[in-house]
Amino acid sequence: MSPKNVLLPFLIVLSLPTSMVCGDEAVQSPTMSYFEDKQRGWFWYEVFPEPVVKTKPEIQAHQQKPNPEIKSPTVDQNDDKLAAQPSAEPQPLSSAWLKQNLENYLNQAIDDPSPVNVAAFYYLQRVMMDKAERFTNAARYVVMSDPQLDETVRRPVATYAANEANHQAGVVAERALKTIAAQAGILFFFRSDCPYCHVQAPILAMLENAYGFKIYPVSLDGLPMPNGFFSQFKRDNGQAAMLGVEQTPALFLMKPPKQIVPLAQGALSLEELTGRILLAAKEAGWIDASQYQTTQGIRNTPMLLPVAGSISPAVTQDPLSLIQALQRSAHLGSTP
DSSP: OOHHHHHHHHHHHHHSOSEEEETTEEEEOOSSOGGGSGGGOOOTTOOOOOOOOOOOOOOOTTTSOOOOOOOOOOOOHHHHHHHHSOOOOOOTTSHHHHHHHHHHHHHHHHHSOOHHHHHHHHHHHHHHHHHHHHHHHHHHHHHHHOTTTOHHHHSOOSHHHHHHHHHHHHHHHHHHHHHHHTTOEEEEEEOTTOHHHHHHHHHHHHHHHHHOOEEEEEESSSOOOTTOTTOSOEEOSSHHHHHTOOSSSEEEEEETTTEEEEEEESOOOHHHHHHHHHHHHHHHTSSOHHHHHHHTTOOOOOOOOOOTTSSOHHHHTSHHHHHHHHHHHHHHOOOO
């Protein structure tokens, strides 16, 4: 055989596709190449077994895995009992019952204004009014019997007594303001073109003359006010920005060397100004709380200011224990 004839089968095999189709079936060529399996040589007529296609067996009806049972929620017998019981209703003709039902009787009387329906509503309204009157009388007696509850102890209501309280408050306030003026002055920021500064200046002059407050005027624009008040002023050198001045007139209570308390950024009357000075002095600790309370026309009495958590929940369930606990806190408390 000539070399040409020997190479012919080899060339034919190389030209064949990787799979040969015979009828409806296809024979797949081996995936391993000759160079990877050369020790086996060439087997031109080797028949490769058909690949086994693994198919999932059909699940028979009797072999199907049963779905997990959906458990119905367990019903507690106690829940059935609670559901069977009617909801707790307030006692008939109690305040809670009247609050729930009085409007229904009114609507019924409006929709069907028969004598019975109208009378039923008005009888229930009379019950409610009589209950309110009874409570009012009892409340008046309880309040007047307990100085902790009687507001007239702190501030009298009668005209002659209220006038005396105001007089005493004025005396104490004047004394306190003069004490504060001996320690502190008023820092006054203004602008020459601010009309509210122009009307605030005479009030500050009155404060200075009445109580002795030293006024420290500071001009934001470096110009004096046209009305001639506080012509001996200082120019602003950053003090206004440091104190957060946004509007004029701006007033601060200043106690050397470093204590500065804001009073207002806007015009104030003399009464408003003195009131704020007293409050600021109290908050700064320059006057005590009892003295400040007296300046407001209120007698210095213990106040109900219990500390949070000082009364247990069990105590609040008993009215008498609650009253006693609050009374003890009033004696131990302090005035604002």
